[in-house]
Amino acid sequence: MSIDSVFVHKMWNDHELSKMVQGGVPFPMMSDGGGKVGSIYGVYDEDAGVETRGRFIIDPDGVIQGFEVLTPPVGRNVKESLRQIQAFQLVRNSKGTEATPSGWKPGKITLKPGADLVGKVWEVWKTEMAFD
């Protein structure tokens, strides 16, 4: 979603993005002229008249599970967004019985918060795990 019109979205997709991604952009390229939607999400920069790089992860109940907002010159890390979605999906599928510690990615250990784990995280989770 950006402040560009749907016509500009079409030109950008048809003439540039479709050269980067086969078949073009597969999801809706939404238009937010005037920044009304960006304003309620807190990402519309009124002085510049554009949206900042806001990214919101919304679950199947319509609840915001996470967001990240960057100023325009720095791009996002799509891998990290995917990792977060996988983590939120795991937590949801476990009905909240499992949590993903720092550095978690698919295949790594999860934690089961409860009385048994209090003061014992150091036994099952090592600091290096946050970095690999």
Added chain:
Amino acid sequence: MPEEFKPGCARPTGGPVGEALIQGETKNNEKPKETAAMIKVGRKAPDFSAPAYLKGKFVNINLSEYLGKWVVLCFYPGDFTFV
């Protein structure tokens, strides 16, 4: 499914859907500020409607159509920018 629309000369725009915006006190015709404080993790994502370009068609999108699915909502400064 998103509903297709025929674009005219005016630029179609969207906006929030549903609950009225919480309006604070307004001083001398000052425009009431739309509250940015509505966004919090663990809270509902505000519904909105917006025109979109989707695979060759112009369609209207409502966030509420995506209930039951995971959604990544991305904002960016502008088309044809570099990052």
